[in-house]
């Protein structure tokens with residue numbers, strides 16, 4: 242099938258792009274195209290105009306600031322490809338969960354073109370990076386003709402494949418906070434083949450004091466309609482049971498709800514143990 246007809250604009254300034262979006266209710270942003278183009282081809286989306294942001298200047302950077310107290314972290318511009326973020330040794334040092342999860346996003350060819358910010362805005366609960374942003378309590382900066390605002394991750398995901406960006410807003414940057422001292426992270430997923438969307442993915446962030454885990458939070462991929470985070474600090478004797486009380490796995494063509502619940506039970510203890518080990522190794526390299 243071929244896409245329905247649409248107008249195409251490739252502006253060279255952010256102002257021009259924002260004006261085009263504001264002037265055309267049915268316009269959509271085109272970034273890496275790795276999600277949008279298949280949707281167009283299947284006619285699951287039929288925008289009247291595509292505003293291609295790939296020629297906009299200054300949006301391709303990955304910048305890192307290791308300080309925790311000063312609000313440091315990894316800043317990812319809207320045109321930074323998954324592969325650019327994954328290639329940044331500094332980003333992997335400042336917030337290791339970003340690289341841990343990105344290595345499971347699709348295949349190299351898709352990571353070479355798809356953008357991390359585009360994945361966040363696309364808001365797929367089967368995608369790794371929306372969950373990572375939510376778990377790390379990051380944010381996205383967006384621009385429109387009305388100005389700029391920062392959307393905390395807790396307010397970014399409205400529903401299945403639905404973010405809280407207005408139709409005329411462009412996400413210009415995502416922010417993943419740095420990993421504090423004494424904390425550790427881990428990510429594991431089960432997919433039919435490496436690079437496929439996960440049947441279930443689980444990430445953990447733990448904080449430790451000495452050998453004790455003082456705080457533990459889990460993020461889940463592919464077990465609900467939106468990225469879900471569960472604090473299991475008070476349930477370390479049965480963290481998977483605690484998580485499943487808040488999750489709502491569903492049947493689909495890839496797996497049954499019961500199988501997804503089983504994978505949660507298998508992955509949660511492994512990921513918590515790996516994150517705790519990561520925290521220890523950071524303390525005693």
Ligand code: FAD
Nearest residue numbers: 270272273274275276277347355356359360368369411412
């Ligand atoms: P696009 O496809 O260009 O856009 C996606 C949506 O976001 C559109 O609605 C668009 O309007 C909007 N958008 C994009 N950027 C902005 C912006 N800056 N401001 C406002 N709106 C914006 N992803 C995973 O997470 N895990 C996987 O395992 C995985 N496997 C894949 C396998 C295949 C075969 C394919 C084709 C894709 C896969 N993906 C996977 C998706 C991939 O990660 C996409 O790159 C990503 O979801 C979207 O990024 P993009 O830059 O391509 O966005």
